Amino acid sequence: MSTARIMRLRGLVRKEAWQILRDPSSIAIAFVMPVILLLIFGYGVSLDAKRVPLALVCENPNHDTASFTAGFFQSPYFVPVRFGTVQEAEKAMRAREVDGIVWLRSDFSRQMLSEGDAPIGLLVNGVDANNARIIEGYLQQVWAVWLAKFEAAQGLPLRIPVQVDARVWFNPSVTSTDFLVPGLIAVIMTLTGALLTAMVVAREWERGTMEALLVTPASIHEIILSKLLPYFVLGMGGMGLSVAMAVWLFGVPLRGSLWLLLASSSAFLLCALGMGLLISVVSKNQFVAGQIAIIVTFLPAFILSGFVFDIRSMPAAIQLITHIVAARYFVTILQTLFLAGNVWRVILPNILALVIMAGIFLGLARRASHKSLE
Amino acid sequence: MLHQVFALVIKELLAVLKDVKSRMVLIGPPVIQLVVFGYAATYDLNHVPFAVYNEDRSQPSRDLVARFAEAPAFEQVAVIHSDVDVAPLIDERKALMVLHIDRRFSRDLLRGVPGHVQLIVDGRNSNTALLVMGYANTIVTDFNTWWAARQGGNKPPATLDIRSRFNENLESQWFIVPGIVALLTQVVTLLVTALSVAREREAGTFDQLLVTPMRPIDILLGKSIPGLLIGSVEATFIITAGVLWFGVPLRGGLVPLYLGLFLFLLSVIGIGLMISSLSVTQQQALLGTFLFMVPSIILSGFATPIANMPPLIQDITYLNPMRYFLIIVRGVFLEGTSTSSLMPQYWPMMLIGIATLAMAGWLFRRRLY
Structure with missing residues (x-):
């Protein structure tokens, strides 16, 4: 009995493998898509504001204003442009030519020397709120450096009572690539896994070849397994390529163990394939399967997984919803494995969640396919 | 001629809206996604x-x-x-x-x-x-x-007085919700158009359409108008919800906004129909849709600024209609930008729209299998 099962399974797997090899689109989805997407996004997605165009308005240029503005010319974060009046600078900001304005009024140095507290006007374009906040942080740094220099030059005691010394663990230079690339792998694998199975099985339902398979002695388990296995191998291939690119092309450190990465990727891929299978079994038609796949895979993986938007910043109700997004667990695992290492108490619960989700998706897909036999 | 186009539009709308599952896909998820993403996509830190x-x-x-x-x-x-x-x-x-x-x-x-x-x-x-x-x-x-x-120490010689324009409290939601207008409108419009020709090709009904007296331009119109209608309804819904539910200020006029929306829809429909008429099977059309949609969203400036990208990738974003529409929606919502100063955003979308629609119409007849 069991040898017959293995033979049947082997036959089915061989059939699926041939089908994949003859249809280049599956191979394109598994290998070409991850590489292209990772290439574009790895370079394209960045939260590091560099060379921010900044308008400098000195109404009365002199030694004091020059000492302050010099900081902007030395900073790698800013590209300062001089403007004569604030009106001109604001016009440039509206035209998106500059992201911020530094305004030193005509009485700047007089006020600075007589009573202190001379206001330095800073105007930031707040449309992109996150970017604006990052720019404000850079501006504060320039100001703090200038203050320290100024006081040292005057031979005054430093008037900064408390100094902050910040250390960022796992990513000391705070480069967003190290944080975004592991998350991107999760987003890309969600697409790959679900796309691989979603369309294929739906097509078989549409053409009636699925019914033909169902009347063979092969059990529903064997049919599902034979569909999963070849795509699993393909998907793991794509995953391997993505990890290799992350490490060697983007220079993201991989501090955790490769085995743990392999284990968690398998769990995640089963989840993604199971989701695709469920979509195709439920919709039974490619048009709807395609639409559902677009809606439930990419956008949730992009927005609700913690890939860019930190889940801890979301309202409690939304945080609850993120638990049904498989990518969420995988993003956490990948960010930790890549940057922090084998932190078992983070990785184990997340792998467990992935295994449970994979079980649910596959179980539902199995049940749904059984019903249609009747 | 006109009533033929009209009949085709009705047929297309029925094809999309008649099927319960397909109708649910168009109405349910966007509403849920608007609410969820509107709150989820935030860079503000709390607790x-x-x-x-x-x-x-x-x-x-x-x-x-x-x-x-x-x-x-x-x-x-x-x-x-x-x-x-x-x-x-x-x-x-x-x-x-x-x-x-x-x-x-x-x-x-x-x-x-x-x-x-x-x-x-x-x-x-x-x-x-x-x-x-x-x-x-x-x-x-x-x-x-x-x-x-x-x-009782001395005051520092100079202090910073930081203010932000257009989004005074730097609320993420004011930045994200207008972005969602562009995001979901693009997704829904693509869903309606990108599979439409491929599905008929696979079923063989597209050949029948081609032998009717309708000219390719009529077919093109018939296939585009449903997307335009559904996309406009979708966008209007999100804009209304953005103002009334999320409280994002709408400082500019509706004319610059809807002119932008029209041109954006035109270009997205053009791209969708082009993908659809290039593909032989629905699977290829879906793959093409993904291969366009995913980069177009990630490289649009929706979540991460285009200015942070390397120059080569910044150049690629000029081909992306969503890039222009995002500037328009955010500009009109937060800055109250006028139609005339948005001209640099309008014409590239118009060019993309005309080029892709023409290409799609040309492909209708050329690609016969």
């Missing part, structure tokens, strides 16, 4: 879990800790007493930041030497780490001002 490691335990250090604990951005989750406790808290993501106050802190402070405060921040999410440091710096700066005033 950042942090731990206190205070070796000093004097009044000034407690004052400083209290400022952190009371700030809405932070939430104290643990108090630790030794160096070895730091690593597990950060590694296991229980705390995002550890505030470490040196044992000489108050002594230094009272002597007039800078007191040292160390922040240990989890850098796995670099953006959160940057923001946490920014918030922490603000709290310490406030503390410094208060301390200096109390000690």
